[in-house]
Amino acid sequence: MSNKKFLINKSKWLRKEIFEMVVKVNQGHIASSFSQVEIVISLFYGSILRYKRNNPKYKDRDRLIISKGHSAMGIYPILADIGYFSKKELKKYGTPQGILRIYGDKSIPGIDATSGSLSQAPGIACGFCLAAKRDKKDIKSFLVLSDGEHYEGSLWESAMFASHNNLDNLICIIDRNKQIILGKDSECLNLEPLGEKWKSFGWNVHDVDGHDYDDLLYALEKSLIPNGKPTAIIANTVKGKGVSFMEDVTRWHNTMPNSSQIKIARKDLEKNTIK
Amino acid sequence: MKKRNYLDFSISKNTPYMRDVFIDEVYFAAKKNKDIYFTTPDMGAPSLDKFREEIPSQFIHSGICEQHMISMAAGLTLMNKTIFCYAMAPFITSRCYEQIKCSVAAMDRPVCLVGIGVGLGYADAGPTHYTTEDIATMRVFPNIEIVTPSDVTSMKVIIKDIIKKPRFLFLRLDRDVMSDIYNKNIKFDLKKGFTNLINGKKKCIISCGFLLNKIYQKLKISNKKDIGLIDLYKVKPINKSFLKEIKKYDEIITVEEQWTDGGFGSAVLEFLNINQISKKIKRYGLEKKYYFENGGRNYLHNKFGLNIDKIIKDI
Numbered sequence: 001m002s003n004k005k006f007l008i009n010k011s012k013w014l015r016k017e018i019f020e021m022v023v024k025v026n027q028g029h030i031a032s033s034f035s036q037v038e039i040v041i042s043l044f045y046g047s048i049l050r051y052k053r054n055n056p057k058y059k060d061r062d063r064l065i066i067s068k069g070h071s072a073m074g075i076y077p078i079l080a081d082i083g084y085f086s087k088k089e090l091k092k093y094g095t096p097q098g099i100l101r102i103y104g105d106k107s108i109p110g111i112d113a114t115s116g117s118l119s120q121a122p123g124i125a126c127g128f129c130l131a132a133k134r135d136k137k138d139i140k141s142f143l144v145l146s147d148g149e150h151y152e153g154s155l156w157e158s159a160m161f162a163s164h165n166n167l168d169n170l171i172c173i174i175d176r177n178k179q180i181i182l183g184k185d186s187e188c189l190n191l192e193p194l195g196e197k198w199k200s201f202g203w204n205v206h207d208v209d210g211h212d213y214d215d216l217l218y219a220l221e222k223s224l225i226p227n228g229k230p231t232a233i234i235a236n237t238v239k240g241k242g243v244s245f246m247e248d249v250t251r252w253h254n255t256m257p258n259s260s261q262i263k264i265a266r267k268d269l270e271k272n273t274i275k
Numbered sequence: 276m277k278k279r280n281y282l283d284f285s286i287s288k289n290t291p292y293m294r295d296v297f298i299d300e301v302y303f304a305a306k307k308n309k310d311i312y313f314t315t316p317d318m319g320a321p322s323l324d325k326f327r328e329e330i331p332s333q334f335i336h337s338g339i340c341e342q343h344m345i346s347m348a349a350g351l352t353l354m355n356k357t358i359f360c361y362a363m364a365p366f367i368t369s370r371c372y373e374q375i376k377c378s379v380a381a382m383d384r385p386v387c388l389v390g391i392g393v394g395l396g397y398a399d400a401g402p403t404h405y406t407t408e409d410i411a412t413m414r415v416f417p418n419i420e421i422v423t424p425s426d427v428t429s430m431k432v433i434i435k436d437i438i439k440k441p442r443f444l445f446l447r448l449d450r451d452v453m454s455d456i457y458n459k460n461i462k463f464d465l466k467k468g469f470t471n472l473i474n475g476k477k478k479c480i481i482s483c484g485f486l487l488n489k490i491y492q493k494l495k496i497s498n499k500k501d502i503g504l505i506d507l508y509k510v511k512p513i514n515k516s517f518l519k520e521i522k523k524y525d526e527i528i529t530v531e532e533q534w535t536d537g538g539f540g541s542a543v544l545e546f547l548n549i550n551q552i553s554k555k556i557k558r559y560g561l562e563k564k565y566y567f568e569n570g571g572r573n574y575l576h577n578k579f580g581l582n583i584d585k586i587i588k589d590i
Contacts, residue, residue, distance in 0.1 A: 106382050113353065117377040123343045124378060127350020134332055135354075154374070157340035161347070164338075 003046075007213050008272055010041045015242045016269050017077035017090065023262055025094035028102050031240035031252040033074030035177040036066075036144055038211050038274065039235055043142055043173075044078050046213070048220045050140070054083035056109035060139060063128045068146035068175060069115030070254075072104025079110035119149040122158035122172070129167040129230075140169040140224070148180045150191050156201065162230040163202030170230040171223045172203075175210065177239035183250050198232040210235030211274045242273035290455065293448045294361075294391050296427045298322035300434040301359050305333050311438065312351055315361045316341050318391065341366050345374035349384040357385070357441045363397070364390030364406040364447065368413055380416045385441035389448060393423070394485060394532030395561075396450035398572035402565040411537030413445050414511045421511040422465075423447040423484040425491075428457040429508065436465050451572070453488045456506070468509030469517050475503020478590055479521060481543055482530040483508050485572075489583055490530060502590055510539055513546045521547075526555040528590060532581065535560035559586055 014037050022028035043049045043064065052058040056079075066072040073093070080087045085099065085108075092098025104111040113124045125141040132139035149155055162170050176194070178184050185191045195205045204227065206219035216235060223231040239253075240246030243265045257265055298313070299322045305311040306329070313326060314335040327334045337344035341362060348358045360367060367390045368375075379386045390409065397404035414421055420442060424430035430448070437444060456472065457463040463470065472491055480502060482490055487506050494504055503524060507513070521527060527547075529540035540558030547554055562579040576582065 113350070114377065114382050117373060120346045120374055120378050123346025123374070124350035124353070126343070127347040127352075127356075128354055130335065130347070131351050131354030131356055154340070154342040154346070157338060157343035158346070161338055161340065161343055 004213055007038075007041055007045060008274060010045050011037050011274055012269070012272055014041060014074075014077055015273065018074055019243075019265060019269060021073070021076070021090060021093045023257065026256050027094040028073050029070045029254050030243070030257075031179075031246050032068060032071040032146070032175075032177070034241045034243065034246070035210070035237035035239045036068075036071055036074055036175045037241065038213060038216055039144055039173050039175060039237075040066075040075050040078060042213060042216045042220055044075075044082065046217050046220065048217070048224070049142060051082065056084040060137065062139060063112045063125065063141040065113045065115055065121040065125060065141070065143050066104055067115050067119065067121035067143045067149060069103045069117070071144075071175075072111065072115060073100065073102050075104075075110070076100050079108075084110040118146070119152035119155040119158070121145075122155055122162075125170055126158050126161050126165075126167060129162070129170045130165060132169055133165070133167065138169075140171060143170070143172045145172050145174045147174070147176060147178060147185050147191060150194065150197075151189065159198070159201040159203065159230075166228045167230045168226040168228050171220070171233065172231070173220075173233045173235055175237050176234050177237045177248075179239045179248070179250055179253065181250075181253050195232075195234055198234075202229060204229045204231040206231070206233045208233060208235055210237035211241060213274075243268050290452050291427060292320070292450075292452055293424070293427055293430055294320045294450070295322040297389065297430060297434055297446075297448060298326060298361075300431055301438070302326045302330070304435075304438045305330055308357075309333065310355060311357045311359075313359050313361065314344055314348060316344050316366065318362050341371040342374045345371045345386070346378040348386045349378035349382060352384045352386055352441070357387075357438065359387045359389055361389045361391065363404060364393045364409055365404060368406060368409045368445070372412065375416070379443055380418055383418055383443065385443055387437050387441065387444050387446060389446045391448045392450035393447040394449075395572050395575050396485070398575055399569060401567050407532075407534050407561050408536075408538070409447070410510060410531070410533050410539050410542070414537075414542060416443075418443055419511055420444040420509065421447065422509050424449075424508060425484050425487045425506055426453050426456045428455055429463040432463050432465055447484060449485045451485060453485065454492065456488060456491055465509070466514075467516065468507070468512075468514035469520065470506045470508070471503070471520055472506055473502070473504040475524065476501040477525045478528060479503035479505060479524040479526070480528045480530055480590070481505045481507050481521070483510065483539065484532070486530050486532050486581065486583070490587070493583055493587060497587060499587060499590070502587070507539075507543070510542045513542065517546065518550050518552065521554075522552065524554070526557070528557045528559065528586070530559045530581070530583075530586060532576075533560050534563045536563070
């Protein structure tokens with residue numbers, strides 16, 4: 001099986017896992033987790049992130065924060081798959097008996113920082129990267145950012161700090177699904193030109209198809225080569241990717257599907273959503 | 276670059292500024308331990324010039340970005356660094372409040388926040404630079420420690436202790452030079468959290484920091500020898516043994532350079548309530564409004580509810 005085929009199968013697997021976890025307890029953000037699927041699969045299974053299976057505390061691991069904390073739950077199946085905790089935990093997601101909650105917090109193995117309040121993770125990651133640089137350690141930090149986080153001033157504080165301090169070990173992947181809770185960002189408060197904003201803050205910028213592994217991995221591999229600048233990868237995605245009636249529809253940010261919609265979604269998720 | 280000669284504030288014969296002694300203490304520790312870091316959103320001090328020049332790899336200019344600074348500090352602690360964040364008191368508390376909540380408190384990170392110029396320390400600057408509410412806003416964090424030293428001797432003990440055991444702590448530094456209270460005879464015990472400075476009979480004043488120092492100097496020469504005075508330098512958490520200390524008094528008077536709502540006196544009230552002690556308590560604080568007036572700190576105290584001579588006279 002080619003690497004790409006392997007990754008595509010992983011995409012299918014992850015979407016199904018997330019969907020079943022969420023509908024079981026009626027808790028979570030399906031659409032936001034679906035737009036980032038290829039991003040997180042690339043990180044974990046595309047030889048980008050350095051980690052040790054079964055050892056979430058491995059000291060020299062790369063750090064990862066799903067800064068858009070509402071979709072941190074979207075990596076739980078991966079964390080179980082790489083042995084950070086028992087797969088049984090996935091069945092207990094969102095229940096008092098389980099350790100997994102919608103928003104990732106530091107008590108969960110594999111979650112490097114608590115997120116949920118937008119754009120605090122970039123500051124935390126600057127702390128990770130600066131410490132690694134000053135200790136002369138090859139540790140990188142990866143962030144998965146949302147569109148909405150770009151409205152927070154603190155994001156740009158951290159962006160300026162990272163480039164001034166040459167934190168080329170910091171890589172932000174922007175899950176650019178162009179949706180915020182009340183609609184498209186272009187209709188609420190336009191974020192564009194986003195790439196130019198990052199560039200003007202002194203970052204390397206890549207603009208890619210966030211559901212295309214060739215595109216994503218090319219940019220991610222490039223980001224691993226230090227050039228004195230942090231990297232922002234604008235991954236253009238579709239919110240709700242993989243479920244026909246959810247794709248790019250605003251109201252699915254945190255709406256739960258009813259029983260007939262669940263049936264349609266399950267059918268959709270049996271197909272390969274990406275090529 | 277030719278090295279400049281810097282003053283050693285920790286052994287200076289003249290009473291130095293708290294901030295210089297604080298930075299010097301961190302500097303000496305950081306020289307020996309490369310994991311001790313210092314960050315500031317553009318606050319300067321003569322002692323900081325030395326730190327920046329001699330150990331630049333342990334100094335971080337965060338930019339005038341308090342929110343970023345706090346999250347970054349939390350990140351540094353997750354990489355096993357000890358970090359001191361130093362800024363003007365209003366900007367290291369309210370300005371970045373949510374970052375303190377989520378990045379520091381909720382993740383229980385051992386970040387030391389050092390706010391300079393608490394209360395009306397920046398008297399001539401106005402309400403943007405005052406913190407008349409920082410005790411109220413900060414003491415709600417369940418895992419925070421809040422310490423207000425009233426002289427440099429006690430402050431040195433506090434810094435040494437934080438370096439030994441880094442933790443989530445808000446250190447409230449005064450901007451003004453204050454005369455010494457603590458010495459060989461009057462020992463400062465950080466663990467205890469308070470010091471019984473003057474034994475009284477029926478009434479006792481409880482205060483901290485600049486005002487405590489002011490009251491102490493005045494009571495020393497006052498003819499009201501029966502008023503007790505306690506320096507409650509650790510207002511959060513209040514040590515259980517404080518109860519025994521104040522039980523003997525009929526009346527408690529708290530004096531704070533804050534609005535009293537939720538502040539220092541409220542902390543004492545709640546402490547008594549939790550321990551089911553009923554006692555007469557009077558809380559003195561600043562008048563609850565914003566003042567844009569010249570005249571300096573003492574002038575503002577006298578005008579807006581903290582005329583210490585009058586308070587002592589009225590007791």
